[in-house]
Amino acid sequence: MAAQRRGASIRIFLIDGTPQGMRLVERIGWTGCCLSFSRSDYDRARHRAELQRSGVYVLVGADPQGARPVRIYIGEGEEVRTRLDTHVREKDFWSSAFVLTTKDDSLNKAHIRYLEARLIAMAQAAQIAAVENSTNPAALGRLSESETSDMEAYLDEALILLPLLGVTAFEIYDEPDASAAAQVTKNDQAQIAGRRYRLKTQLTEAEGYSDSRGFAVLAGALARREAKVMVPGYQKIREELIAERVLVGVNDQQYRLARTFIFDSPSSAASVLAGGSKNGRTEWKDDQGRTIRENEEATAASPA
Template sequence: MTTQRRGASIRIFLIDGTPQGMRLVERIGWTGCCLGFSRSDYGRARQREEMQRSGVYVLVGADPQGARPVRVYIGEGEEVRARLDSHVKEKDFWSSAFVLSTKDDSLNKAHIRYLEARLIAMAQAARIAAVENATSPAALGRLSEPETADMESYLDEALVLLPLLGVTAFEIYDEPDASASAPVTKNDQAQIAGKRYRLKTQLTEAEGYSDSRGFAVLAGALARRETKVMVAGYERVREELIAEGILVGVNEQQYRLSRTFIFDSPSSAASVLAGGSKNGRTEWKDDQGRSIKDNEEATAASPV
């Protein structure tokens, strides 16, 4: 028996009355909470009760090296405020912070070290953000089986809240299973198949589809080694994928994508794979030869 995902009610409290100010995010029936704030608001944020509890935190800012859109640092503290006080002095890159704790301050040192280790490992596996942490703490296995289950449940809830605040560094790609929630009808199959697009140019062959986080290209895609004129941002992405072993050489003319990877856009995906600037909205085509642009325009023109 499979479990179908249900809707969820999440409350985002704008502490300052503005979406750019401090935000407290909670979910009904969950004892956890997330406090988000900018570095410029730290003076006021550090006075809040959430900062005096035990918890884990994520610092987010631009990646100084430009290899990733953002850089993150994950940490823990029995009093989060004390740790962040030191990071204000020692770490310059971060511009926003997100503190995960509980309303009843029920997380102990073993809990937060486990959560820290899991979040670091997830961020490193997702490879969406550059991870500031030099090493991953060896904290897994120190909890009892019931406590481990509790912390995994805590993470499940927290990982729903963080993307609402713009933190996507922990979203490990998991290709959706069409049969996971309900029986699939012929019409459903047609819709699922219609989401797949293919890119085929000289020495380049790939399959992918639009994802809520960008454009996902499936593992095994072939990319051209030789590069032509390319937007600087795409070139940096390509160099990083090669350095990290996500694009691996298979012969003198091609690379292969070793794992499914989510690019920022169809154009980023097409350009990186083809080795030159491409308009992904017209280059990626479905089995009927329709481009992403064609399908988007057809959807916009269809009756409600």
């Protein structure tokens, strides 16, 4: 039987008493932790015990080239502080840091090199942030089977914490396994099926559904090549997807979506694919011809 996800309790300690200050994030039953702080707070953060331990870290800042909303750098250190001291002097782009370590300093050099390599590979695959790292360290495969399992378990926990702190660069989209529906009730199956929507306009054909991170459009969607007037923000997204070959040309009239992509809204998805401003809540329709708006209104009107 497939494992079911359970609720998780996360403890976020505001070290300075403010949400903008240093934060220590922990989870009950996990020896790991994450310390987050801004670059302006580094003078105080560098004296904390977490930075004197071995661990991995993620530096985040605006992408100077504008190719992505943010740029990140992933590193490791047997004493994280030593590496961050260097980055303060040599890297200008970052404004925030997120340090992943353990409360008992149980990560060794092989562990942190493995975690660094996995995080770099995940960030490069997700293509959400510009990755400052030029190469992926050849660290995978150097751990025993049991240690690899332990580090993968560590990553599972860390990847729950990072999005809570606004770090989404490692969120690789996986299409839900259709067989998973067999593990839920018939009512749940109906709800799952109701999330699938289709967009069909001139030269545009796509399938997608609402996701907790936005609106997911499945790989293989066809988009109109000729663009009309649209919201500047949508135009920028379209240009970036073309430049990054997420939208690739298939003929002189259409692009194809090379991989599943999560847009920030149904309207963003519809506009980018159709090459013109669209109201996604009325353009995307399910198998019964109902729009997203109609389904949302029906949900709101249903008995509690």
